[in-house]
Amino acid sequence: MIYLQIAILGLVVAGGTMVALSRKISGQPIIVSVFGLILSLMFMVFQAPDVALSQIVVGAVGLPLMILLAIAKLRRDEQMLRRKRESDSGKERE
Amino acid sequence: MRRSWRMLLFFAGAAGIVCLFTLAAEPISQPRDVRNRYATAIISETFSQRNITDAVSAVNFDFRGFDTVGEEFILFVSVLGSLVLLRMVEDRKGKVLRDALEPWRDVGPSDAIRLWILAMIAPKVTFGIYIVTHGQLTPGGGFQGGVILATAALILYLGEGFTVFRDVISHPATEIVEGAGALGFVVIGMLAWVWGQPFLTNVLPLGKAHELTSGGTMALISISTGLEVAAGFILLLYAFLQENLSPVEET
Amino acid sequence: MEPALSYAAYAAAIWLFLIGLYGVVKSRHLVNLCLSLTVVQSSTYVLLTIIGYRPGLPAPIFTDGLKPGSAAVDPIVQALMLTDVVVEATVVALLLAITIKVHRDAGTADPDKVDMMRG
Numbered sequence: 001m002i003y004l005q006i007a008i009l010g011l012v013v014a015g016g017t018m019v020a021l022s023r024k025i026s027g028q029p030i031i032v033s034v035f036g037l038i039l040s041l042m043f044m045v046f047q048a049p050d051v052a053l054s055q056i057v058v059g060a061v062g063l064p065l066m067i068l069l070a071i072a073k074l075r076r077d078e079q080m081l082r083r084k085r086e087s088d089s090g091k092e093r094e
Numbered sequence: 095m096r097r098s099w100r101m102l103l104f105f106a107g108a109a110g111i112v113c114l115f116t117l118a119a120e121p122i123s124q125p126r127d128v129r130n131r132y133a134t135a136i137i138s139e140t141f142s143q144r145n146i147t148d149a150v151s152a153v154n155f156d157f158r159g160f161d162t163v164g165e166e167f168i169l170f171v172s173v174l175g176s177l178v179l180l181r182m183v184e185d186r187k188g189k190v191l192r193d194a195l196e197p198w199r200d201v202g203p204s205d206a207i208r209l210w211i212l213a214m215i216a217p218k219v220t221f222g223i224y225i226v227t228h229g230q231l232t233p234g235g236g237f238q239g240g241v242i243l244a245t246a247a248l249i250l251y252l253g254e255g256f257t258v259f260r261d262v263i264s265h266p267a268t269e270i271v272e273g274a275g276a277l278g279f280v281v282i283g284m285l286a287w288v289w290g291q292p293f294l295t296n297v298l299p300l301g302k303a304h305e306l307t308s309g310g311t312m313a314l315i316s317i318s319t320g321l322e323v324a325a326g327f328i329l330l331l332y333a334f335l336q337e338n339l340s341p342v343e344e345t
Numbered sequence: 346m347e348p349a350l351s352y353a354a355y356a357a358a359i360w361l362f363l364i365g366l367y368g369v370v371k372s373r374h375l376v377n378l379c380l381s382l383t384v385v386q387s388s389t390y391v392l393l394t395i396i397g398y399r400p401g402l403p404a405p406i407f408t409d410g411l412k413p414g415s416a417a418v419d420p421i422v423q424a425l426m427l428t429d430v431v432v433e434a435t436v437v438a439l440l441l442a443i444t445i446k447v448h449r450d451a452g453t454a455d456p457d458k459v460d461m462m463r464g
Contacts (some may be wrong), residue, residue, distance in 0.1 A: 002350055002400075009357045012391060016361040016384045020368030025376055032380060039387055043426075046394045047404040047418040049233040050150040053225075054430045057241040061248070062327060062434045063383075069334035070441040071376060074448055076338070081452055097457070104370045108363050119355045121348040133397070133419040137405055140420075141413030149405035149417070153424035165428040172435040176442040233406060237431040304408075323431060330438050337445065 005045050011038045025071055029064040036060060145300040146230040146309040154235065155312045155319075159294040163279055166319060170276045173326040180333040203253065211253035218246040226320035230309040236316040240323025247328045256335060263332050268325050275322025282314050347400045354395035361388035375444040375454045379437055386433055390426055397422035 015035035022031055036059015043052035136157060140149040144156060154162050203211070222243035229235030251259040286295035298310035307313070361384055368381030397419030405417040448454045 002347075005350060006353050009353055009391070012387070013357050013360055016387060017364050020364045020381045020384045023373065023377065025374055028376060028380055032383070035384075035387070039390060042391070043394065046398045047402070048150075048394060048397070048423045048426070049404050049406070050148070050235070050238070051390075051394075051423055051426045051430060053233050054238040054241070054427050057238055057245070058430055058434045061245045062241055063437060065248070066330065066334055066434075066438050066441060067376065067380070069331075069338060070445060073334075073337040073445055074376070074454060077445070077448055100370055104366065108366070111363065112359060115355070115359050119352060121351045130419070133421055134416070136420055137417050138414040140405075141407055147407040147413070149407070149420035150423045150427060153420050154427060158421070158424065161425075162428055165432050169432045169435050172432075172439040176435070176439045179439075179442040179446050232408065233404075235427075237428060241431060241434075326435060330435065333442075334438070 001045075008038070008042050008045055012042050015039075025074075028071070029068040032067060033060060033064040036063065141303065144296065144309060144312070145303040146312065147304065148230055148232060148235075150233070151229045151235045151312065151316070152309075155229070155315045156294075156296050156309075159283065159315065162315075162319070163283065163294075166276060166279055166322060169323065169326060170272070173272070173330055176330055177333050180337060208253045211249055215246050215249050218249060219243065222246060222320075222324070226317055227306060227313065229316040230312050231304065231306070236319025236321075237323055239316075240320040241327055243320065243324035244327035244331065248331060251331075251335065256339070259335070260332070263328055268328055268332075271321050272325035272329060275318045275320075275325060278318030278321070279315055282311050282318065285311070350400070351395055351398075354391055358388045358392040358395070361385070361391060373455055373457075375447065375456060375459075376441070378456060379440040379444065382440070383433065383437060386429075390430075393422040393426050 015031075015038045018031050019028075019035050022028065036055060040052045040055040040059060043049075043055055136153060137149055140146060140152045144152055146152055222239045224239075225234040225242055226236055226239030229239070247259070247263060250262060283294040286293060286297045289295070289297045291297055294311075296310040296312065298314075300310045301308040365381045365383075365385035365388065368384060369378055372378040372381060399416070399418050402417050403411055405420040405423075407413040407415075407417075411417070444454060447459055451459045453459060
């Protein structure tokens with residue numbers, strides 16, 4: 001049991017490091033969702049089934065979806081801004 | 095602040111935290127430890143005083159219910175704040191909206207898949223209600239069940255697209271439920287005043303152990319929390335989904 | 346054997362806390378910043394879990410099989426985490442909404458380039 005617990009603590013550390021250090025925005029929802037699953041595994045092996053349940057539902061559905069939608073929105077805004085800047089610079093050249 | 099200065103400050107602070115933490119670290123306490131008295135008291139009182147079997151729910155909704163009121167209002171306020179911020183961004187009145195995520199779905203889900211997805215809503219809602227109402231017996235309670243109920247609404251979006259989702263969800267009832275859930279907790283807490291007891295005292299009959307009606311006010315508080323969490327998450331998802339709509343270009 | 350477990354968990358907690366802060370300091374995008382904050386948050390989960398853990402004892406749920414009132418894992422810290430996991434998700438949603446607003450107003454999501462105070 002104790003080896004399993006230490007192994008899962010190692011997984012939690014690895015997952016947290018990935019979330020904090022990854023720079024690519026588009027992969028973030030998947031990494032966050034995997035990290036949430038690892039955390040719920042940790043709660044499970046440390047005898048906290050209540051917390052594991054709430055971490056599963058939040059980490060698997062709620063959080064990644066909101067991040068995904070926010071990223072989609074940011075990307076659309078980015079495109080809109082770029083189009084606006086291009087048309088502005090085009091006007092100045094004229 | 096310049097980047098290098100910021101890094102220097104971070105590493106100085108990190109070194110300090112590591113030093114203090116190393117000094118403070120001590121192995122886990124044993125069950126008979128003095129530091130463990132509070133936990134031991136709660137474990138031994140949960141069943142004998144409250145007739146319920148899940149000690150975690152007992153702490154959450156009864157013994158330390160006042161903390162949970164605070165937590166619930168953090169949830170309420172942050173949902174409110176997100177909605178205000180997202181609705182402030184642009185005024186969409188009178189515009190025809192189209193799902194910007196739709197063009198990637200060049201072929202919509204087939205009828206068989208749609209039927210399958212929709213058929214999953216009922217079991218999901220049932221499971222959510224089960225988790226909410228059995229909080230005092232098995233792992234679960236208002237917080238977990240609420241999120242499960244919210245994902246049932248999301249399945250509707252997966253199967254039928256945004257228009258149907260909006261028609262079902264944008265009913266004022268969602269917002270009313272969100273407010274009523276937060277209010278319900280406080281009202282149940284104030285119920286104790288009628289008996290001349292302090293706020294959030296468990297005044298209702300405790301019922302029989304191992305049954306759904308056990309726990310007195312705990313079951314009611316769990317249900318009102320579940321309603322609030324479910325409505326809050328649905329409103330958040332709705333607001334974020336609506337951000338990804340674009341007005342139809344006139345052709 | 347058991348002290349080894351608790352020291353390992355303390356080390357994991359402090360590592361998560363520091364790596365999350367490092368992510369906040371180094372972040373080039375506000376979404377990265379918000380998610381690094383969730384890592385800092387999860388370090389408190391690791392710490393609270395190990396504080397409440399009692400080696401060899403079961404979870405504090407007294408259904409059939411476990412006699413009511415017998416020794417179990419600390420339920421108080423679990424109740425703390427339980428509410429926090431759900432509340433944290435909505436707080437992150439609030440941060441993401443602020444990110445969308447800042448990006449809309451300042452034209453960038455890089456925390457170093459956002460300078461709305463300069464007019």
